[in-house]
Amino acid sequence: MTIQLRNKTAIVGVGESDIGKVPHMTGLGLNAQAARRALDDAGLQVSDIDGLLTAYSFTEPYFMLGTVLCEYLGLKPGFCSAMIAGGATPAVMLGHAAAAIATGMATTVLVCTGENRATGLSRDDAVSALAAAVGHPYFELPYGPSIPGCYAMIARRYMHEYGISREQLAQVAVTTRRHASLHPNSHMKKPITIADVIDSKPIAAPLNILDCCLISDAAGAFIVTSAERARDCRRKPAYVLGVGERHTHEHILCAESLVHFGAEDSGKAAYAMAGLGPQDIDVAQLYDCFSIVPVIELEELGFCQPGEGGAFYAQGHADVGGKLPINTHGGMLSHAHAGATGGLLGIVEAVQQLRGGLGERQVEGAEVALVHNEGGVLSSHCTVIIANSPR
Secondary structure, three states: OOHHHOOOEEEEEEEEOOOEOOOOOOHHHHHHHHHHHHHHHHOOOHHHOOEEEEOOOOOOOOOOHHHHHHHHHOOOOOEEEEOOEOEOHHHHHHHHHHHHHHOOOOOEEEEEEEEEHHHHOOHHHHHHHHHHHHOOOOOOHHHOOOHHHHHHHHHHHHHHHHOOOHHHHHHHHHHHHHHHOOOOOOOOOOOOOHHHHHHOOEEEOOEEHHHEOOOOEEEEEEEEEEHHHHOOOOOOOEEEEEEEEEEOOOOHHHOOOOOOOOHHHHHHHHHHHHOOOHHHOOEEEEOOOEOHHHHHHHHHOOOOOOOOHHHHHHOOOOOOOOOOOEOOOOHHHHHOOOOOHHHHHHHHHHHHHHHOOOHHHOOOOOOEEEEEEEEOOOOEEEEEEEEOOOO
16 A cells, blocks of 8 residues: 555445344345445446455355355446455455555445344354354364454453453443444444443353354445545545555464554554544544454554553543544444454444434544454454545
8 A cells, every 4th residue: 555545535335234133135135235225325326336345254155255246236347356354354445445446447346245144144153153264273273262262362461461450341342332322223222331241141251242242134335436536426425545454463373462463553554644643533433343352453553552442441532522432333342243344334434424414423523534444363454544525
């Protein structure tokens, strides 16, 4: 990525599917619904799309998912791929879409992901598929690790080094649930308390079930085009200012640290491209597959010092109306999570915040938004910065 990407492209349409348990729809159907809503949002037709990027699916039996989606949607693009960077995939795809448009490989790119993971997989199948996807086949899988178990090791080590309290960690889930209650399409809206989180079903100490992301049927989509063309679309564009990636490891046994990861580097790259810093961000959508993750990302992205992320949440700074509202749609802990879709819905929310008009969950004066996606076990990181006007 180079600085020349700044202000070259914009997101002009966003959409999300029905969310929760949607047993009458397949993963492809959820993708199509989100894509149709994004097209309508932008005032575009299928014929306007000449590029498509998508992720992966545990519920659809297709090897070439990108071209399968093109077939399903009636597209014949000159630019198409299915990418795999775990949960970091949506932000990575935004960067690739922007680069393709800036270099003339495409003019208008549809990015979509989705799975019917709640109704298309059993709970055991979902847990097994995730473990197999990220566990080292020779040195980890034989010992039966789980994804929650890997993140629990990170949480335990972080608590040991920095002294974050269990109550502060639980506040992450409480805050995101409060935000989810303000979104009409959230999977979970029932209010929860710190006591509810701490007393909920243990999963992998110190993480309980309310510290863990949802399993949803969900899909999301956004459309990227040139900044020039964006001016003619139906809705106000969200301009891409900066994108940064960092991939530090694949398997947790190869991680250099259990408290320091690649978000710091991806964030620095995105800030440099955008010509901005943490102090310029009005709202953030941070990947929150487990409650410890946005705490670490908050620190690595420069919004507070190491060890201060828990207090940041506890003091209300992450609330709508706080110093830096985080996951204003409810994140993956309460809004929705289905494969790569959890991170993509953060991009959708960021665009909507920049447009305004979201009622009680609207961040007043939101002009610049940051989205951070991570994949694997804090393995792959991508940070994107978007704004409601060129900078």
